[in-house]
Amino acid sequence: EAQVTQNPRYLITVTGKKLTVTCSQNMNHEYMSWYRQDPGLGLRQIYYSMNVEVTDKGDVPEGYKVSRKEKRNFPLILESPSPNQTSLYFCASRGGFSYEQYFGPGTRLTVT
């Protein structure tokens, strides 16, 4: 089954404790992206990647890092989480010739 998976689905952590949210897709897609979704603000892009070792900032990259060492994986790293990073995070991917974006199930992060 074609899918984007994210782990963990739910995470509660404390300020400053480094965390990684994993994202993996099995569709051989070139493009992958991370979004955060907050009430009243909609979906905002954090980082995106056009292929292995090619990443760039989206609209709200501060406080986040990403890497793309393999085509299927695109982890999101919060080196020192803060409460304003409490949000619902989605990973997404799409193939080069399609505009349909496939989203993962989301990761609900709470930073206390």
Add this chain to the structure above:
Amino acid sequence: RKEVEQDPGPFNVPEGATVAFNCTYSNSASQSFFWYRQDCRKEPKLLMSVYSSGNEDGRFTAQLNRASQYISLLIRDSKLSDSATYLCVVKPLGYSGGSNYKLTFGKGTLLTVNP
């Protein structure tokens, strides 16, 4: 003007009603347009693309007016299962790199269909 603006909603309609959502975009060079659907606490999923000539998929009709920079989604004979948030999505014209990939999402309009 925001890049993509939608009716704020929420929309509460009875089963069987016809409901229309509107969306405007600011970048006249925008290339592609979509409607996504997001169920509560779930991931967004593509509902339909929007073509210049307008397109229909069952009870759903999408239209594009490039001159007015306006997109619409019409749902006829609404069902309880249509209750969701509807996201207007715009892809700006991009020639290479990240600009060719970026999708801009509206904040969404919440629809509740009541029995």
